[in-house]
Amino acid sequence: MVGTSAPAVVDEAHQIIVAHGFSNQSPDSQYFESMLTRAIANAGAVPTVITADNRYFSEKNVEAALAQDVAPLLAPGRERHGTEAFEPEKPKEPTLRDTMRECLNELGGLSLYKRRKVIVEPVFGQIKNRGFRALLLRGLAKTRAEWALITLSHNLLKLHGARAAG
Numbered sequence: 001m002v003g004t005s006a007p008a009v010v011d012e013a014h015q016i017i018v019a020h021g022f023s024n025q026s027p028d029s030q031y032f033e034s035m036l037t038r039a040i041a042n043a044g045a046v047p048t049v050i051t052a053d054n055r056y057f058s059e060k061n062v063e064a065a066l067a068q069d070v071a072p073l074l075a076p077g078r079e080r081h082g083t084e085a086f087e088p089e090k091p092k093e094p095t096l097r098d099t100m101r102e103c104l105n106e107l108g109g110l111s112l113y114k115r116r117k118v119i120v121e122p123v124f125g126q127i128k129n130r131g132f133r134a135l136l137l138r139g140l141a142k143t144r145a146e147w148a149l150i151t152l153s154h155n156l157l158k159l160h161g162a163r164a165a166g
Contacts, residue, residue, distance in 0.1 A: 016158055017151045036065060049073060076104075127154055
């Protein structure tokens with residue numbers, strides 16, 4: 001899957017994929033707004049907070065989330081290993097990047113952001129553990145359909161497991 005992007009919006013409570021996409025274009029930041037819109041439409045509700053890694057950080061994406069009344073926690077840069085918080089830069093005038101760093105550092109923002117690692121990332125690991133290693137089809141339309149089937153099967157297994165558990 002070199003050169004592809006498969007963004008997913010995942011429900012925190014049940015690890016259900018609420019919205020997914022697939023593209024052969026970069027950068028990832030261009031998918032944020034459409035994925036948020038899909039997630040809201042599919043779930044029938046607006047999330048209070050959305051987290052995403054630094055590939056999705058942009059002024060446009062922060063504004064898009066705020067326009068939907070969603071608190072965005074988008075990493076403004078890479079978090080260095082061993083640090084507890086995103087270090088604010090010291091420019092003369094505060095930028096959006098600095099504001100996002102402050103949001104992550106205050107009011108539990110960083111702990112909410114770190115939850116992303118136990119919400120979204122395990123979903124991709126679970127898909128891989130079921131044997132998915134590479135797309136079998138070629139062509140953008142076919143690979144999108146294949147990815148849709150893979151995410152659907154993930155959701156069906158989650159729903160079946162929840163029903164079996166009671």
